């Protein structure tokens with residue numbers, strides 16, 4: 001049978017009997033899957049252009065006879081694809097390929113950052129996505145879909161599901177020393193959204209500047225700028241954000257990473273934490289604590305969250321981007337009471353709340369101990385990778401110092417002068433298909449790279465920010481060896 005062109009549609013070329021032959025495999029699919037397979041094959045034929053707009057389809061009776069399937073299956077397929085817009089039915093009998101479907105639609109560009117397969121990319125801040133606990137996550141998803149009452153699929157509380165806020169309160173208090181009343185917690189789509197919400201609420205109240213650590217996260221800078229705040233770079237010393245320049249600035253909001261400063265990797269000293277809080281009280285200001293990788297601590301007991309010391313002067317944020325996967329877009333924000341209503345309202349007007357199913361799945365994942373288990377597994381794997389990096393650097397770049405290694409997913413390597421200057425080093429390493437970022441790339445105000453707790457930097461020293469958590473020990477050794485050969 002040959003498809004023909006419809007009487008009232010644009011002339012479509014006849015597709016030839018091959019168009020129906022391509023439905024034959026679907027027709028011989030197991031009975032349970034046959035209907036769906038038939039629909040999928042027809043859809044593919046239209047999408048790929050094998051059935052062109054205006055082509056008339058055989059009657060359901062004829063096609064069913066040709067394919068030796070029940071007529072109901074074909075009728076159902078025609079109805080479904082008509083509802084989807086791939087087909088249209090005429091006034092009397094007859095079904096045609098719809099006009100609106102354009103064959104070979106261009107694929108959308110994928111703007112997500114990716115590295116070529118052979119490149120060893122020491123990008124910082126990426127967890128090992130192959131360790132994502134797929135089966136535990138799937139079990140949590142199944143459980144949630146079976147148990148979640150229908151009412152829960154309505155618009156959620158903009159602060160998040162009560163069950164998840166309770167689970168997070170317990171988790172953050174236990175693991176990070178956060179003062180975490182469930183009433184205080186908001187579920188957000190990551191540190192990025194937490195920062196944006198807070199910045200835009202403070203902007204609406206007249207704030208125009210925000211302090212950022214220098215060197216620091218380009219994200220913080222960009223998110224503040226997007227909310228209309230000028231980011232003011234503030235230098236670090238060996239203990240954390242330097243207090244002199246902080247007092248000398250006119251900022252009253254500052255974003256910090258005290259557990260494992262990004263990117264230098266230093267942990268703020270106890271004294272500096274107290275000084276930071278003194279500053280916040282003295283200027284009636286606020287510290288935003290970005291606890292982005294505070295869960296990973298290898299050699300010492302974890303440093304508790306700054307927020308636990310003064311929850312009215314510190315807003316606390318974190319996410320699963322380093323512990324599970326950034327693609328989940330799931331995080332939390334705790335703000336002082338005096339900001340809570342405004343931030344919740346901003347979240348509500350931004351997106352009417354975080355997706356319910358994702359929240360419920362994560363709540364179950366935390367409640368059942370899966371999250372703690374996952375952190376334990378990663379902690380072990382990442383410690384081994386960190387050790388592999390330190391050993392490989394010692395072997396191939398003797399005399400180098402590695403700092404910021406007590407926690408997190410990246411370290412700072414300071415290579416001896418003979419490998420500098422930085423520009424030449426980076427050019428040669430790039431040619432060897434290894435991607436590394438110098439510490440200077442994270443400087444906001446032109447600082448020469450900031451401290452790493454190991455003395456002054458000299459002009460010819462090369463300081464690298466090396467992410468290791470997403471690379472196996474073998475890839476780490478290979479990357480460092482390639483770098484050494486290149487220079």
Ligand SMILES: Cc1ncc(COP(=O)(O)O)c(C=O)c1O
Pocket residue numbers: 125189190191192193217219257262290292318319320321326331
């Ligand atoms: C300093 C810092 N904080 C937080 C994040 C994570 O942001 P999010 O939770 O929105 O994924 C990143 C991501 O790269 C980061 O560099």
